[in-house]
Amino acid sequence: MLSLTIDIMSLFPDTVSAVLRDSIIGKGQENGIIRVNCHQIRDYTTNRQMQVDDYLYGGGQGMVMQAQPLHDCWKAICEEAGERLHTIYMSPQGKVFTQADAKRLKNDYDRFILVCGHYEGVDERFIEACVDEEISIGDFVLTGGEIPAMAVADAVCRLVPGVLSEEDCFEDESHWNGLLEYPQYSRPFEWNGRKVPEVLTSGHHANIARWRRKEAIRRTLIKRPDMLEKAELDKKDQLLLEEIRKEMEL
Ligand SMILES: C[S@@+](CC[C@H](N)C(=O)[O-])C[C@H]1O[C@@H](n2cnc3c(N)ncnc32)[C@H](O)[C@@H]1O
Known part of the structure; x- marks a missing residue:
C-alpha cells in the first residue's frame, strides 16, 4: 500500500529521479510503498525560450528563479493531489535538518513537496505564497537544491514501514x-x-x-x-x- 508520496520540483528531475530509483529507495518505489515524482519546473514557463530565471531587481550578480513557473508547477502538483500540499523549500536559510525532522515529516504527512532552487535562489514572492517551511542541510551553500532534496527524501523514505527490510533497523x-x-x-x-x-x-x-x-x-x-x-x-x-x-x- 502506498504510504508516502514526495513531489520534487527541480530543473534536473531526471538526475534526481535516477538517484532515487536506485537501491533501497528505488525498491520501496517498485514495491509501491513510497513514490517520488520529479517535476520539471521549466515545463511551466510561458516564454518561448523556456527561461526560468531573470535578473535581480536592484542590481547585483547572478539570476533568480522567477515566481511564475515555480508557482504554476506547484499549483499543477496540488491540483493533481486534490489538496494544497505541505511545501518545503530547500534553502541554506532554513532550519538545519535533523533525524527528528525526518520523523516529523514521515509522521505528519502522506504527501509533501520539496522545491529545489538554483542560481541565486528563488523570487521571494513564491516563498511567501506557497512555502510552508524552509529546510537546510547544513551551514554551507550548494549550487542547487537537488542534493538537499535527495537527502531529505532518502532520510524520510527509509523510515516508512516496509522500505527497510527489518523495520527496527533504524531504531539503534x-x-x-x-x-x-x-x-x-x-x-x-x-x-x-x-x-x-x-x-x-x-x-x-x-x-x-x-x-x-x-x-x-x-x-x-x-x-x-x-x-x-x-x-x-x-x-x-x-x-x-x-x-x-x-x-x-x-
Ligand atoms: C546558490 S544557492 C542560493 C543561495 C542564496 N543566494 C542565499 O545566499 O541564501 C541555490 C539553491 O541551492 C539550494 N541550496 C544551497 N545550499 C543549500 C543548503 N545548505 N540547504 C538546502 N538547500 C540549499 C537552494 O535551493 C538554493 O535556492
Missing part, C-alpha cells in the same frame, strides 16, 4: 534516540591483526546489548559530547557512563 541507529550507534563488525573475526570484541561472538544476548549500549554512550561522549548532554539517560545508562568515565580517566 545514530540520532534515533539522541545517541550515536555502537561500533559494528562483520566477518572475518580477525582482520589485519584486529579482532572483533569477544562479547559479540559470545551468543549472550544480554551482555551484547549491554556492551552495545555502553559503546553507543562512549562514542557519543567522545564524538558528540553536545548530543550526550541532551540525551535522555536512565539509571542504567548513568552507571555505564560512570564506568566509561573511570575507564577513560575523565
